[in-house]
């Protein structure tokens with residue numbers, strides 16, 4: 001599990017840590033780790049005589065960069081620095097850089113083997129000043145790889161928003177802990193490959209991070225697997241109320257998603273019964289939610305329509321005292337009066353909106369701070385929100401927030417969300433807590449999308465086909481030592 005902490009949390013932890021170590025020690029730890037990673041990026045051609053350019057801003061981020069540049073210069077690299085803050089440059093860092101033979105330059109010029117972006121770190125405001133922006137653009141023209149120091153300069157560290165004036169990095173070397181901008185929002189892809197340098201901060205960080213990013217071991221450890229005493233009922237029964245005469249595909253896809261999950265039994269209720277029966281003979285069919293029999297979780301909404309019958313089905317699913325995942329048309333119906341619709345719920349509810357569905361529910365699109373938007377809706381409606389995106393965010397009513405790291409543009413295809421909600425319902429029926437079911441479903445769905453994309457353009461049926469091998473590999477990972485936190 002990777003955990004990301006916001007600027008205020010990092011600052012507080014740094015203060016506490018700094019009180020225990022000599023002045024400048026943390027910056028030396030940061031610079032040492034940074035220089036090692038930079039040297040690694042130069043490994044193919046060798047550090048000796050490589051051409052390294054530092055972009056150096058006014059604060060300690062620039063200080064880290066100058067000290068690391070000095071270390072590279074002492075290993076024989078030809079290091080030059082473009083100082084963007086003149087006399088406000090970190091004095092000790094600059095002195096060390098010069099003593100190591102570093103050169104100052106007043107413009108970016110190639111050829112360059114590696115660029116270190118030390119313009120701003122966690123003290124930066126979003127965006128770049130014109131001179132810094134011009135330097136970053138000139139660097140892009142050289143084609144040299146960019147290593148961002150702590151964070152890509154110009155991004156909004158706490159929200160992951162990324163103005164056009166911010167750095168695209170190939171690698172980000174971050175200190176002490178991950179920051180939200182490295183794992184969520186438009187900033188995350190700008191960070192490239194993220195490497196964490198330990199500077200001793202962990203014991204001083206608070207228990208609850210801003211964001212958690214489960215990895216494959218976390219998801220594998222949480223994924224329910226049947227044991228010797230399991231039967232189709234004890235594995236969980238999931239009810240799927242999706243599709244309609246007009247949208248039969250949604251039913252086929254969501255039932256397929258449910259069957260790929262850990263539940264042992266899938267009940268389908270709705271008007272796409274013939275299609276579901278043909279595609280999935282093992283699903284047990286009913287006409288309506290009320291006739292379907294007992295389930296441990298419901299999935300309701302995709303392709304259901306928004307007519308009177310659909311409303312009745314949504315009402316019946318929400319009236320069941322079991323976890324319910326509401327998607328697509330179900331969200332449109334809910335948006336008429338979300339608080340009213342959900343007023344009598346006591347079991348967990350999971351909503352899985354994309355941005356436009358989110359806007360209907362919340363009154364506005366999520367905006368740049370997606371974790372905050374998801375948290376706010378989750379708290380207001382007392383539900384778990386899975387906000388779809390390149391980095392899907394799962395927020396709980398008590399303010400915790402998980403981010404999925406496996407998303408891929410290949411999933412932006414019609415019907416892919418139906419597969420996701422079916423799978424999510426299956427995980428709920430198997431007994432996973434709502435947020436774990438949501439993040440595990442997003443994780444596996446993302447991997448399935450990636451798997452499907454290796455064969456060419458992706459349809460939702462391909463995502464569904466990709467799920468089986470993904471679940472097989474997840475359930476064969478020996479992850480006993482890892483659990484969700």
Ligand SMILES: NC(=O)C1=CN([C@@H]2O[C@H](COP(=O)(O)OP(=O)(O)OC[C@H]3O[C@@H](n4cnc5c(N)ncnc54)[C@H](OP(=O)(O)O)[C@@H]3O)[C@@H](O)[C@H]2O)[C@@H](O)CC1
Pocket residue numbers: 014018026027028030057058059060061062064119120121122123124125126127128129132149150151154175199
């Ligand atoms: N604390 C520690 O223990 C450790 C900290 N470490 C390192 O310190 C970093 C934080 O350093 P920091 O606090 O000095 O802030 P930093 O990010 O360098 O930038 C602030 C300066 O930039 C300027 N500026 C602001 N926005 C701007 C913009 N958009 N475009 C251009 N300039 C802009 C702003 O100037 P102002 O506008 O306020 O005059 C201000 O002077 C952290 O990320 C990590 O790398 C590590 O060494 C480990 C130990």
Ligand SMILES: [K+]
Pocket residue numbers: 061117118119120121148149150151152153
């Ligand atoms: K930076």
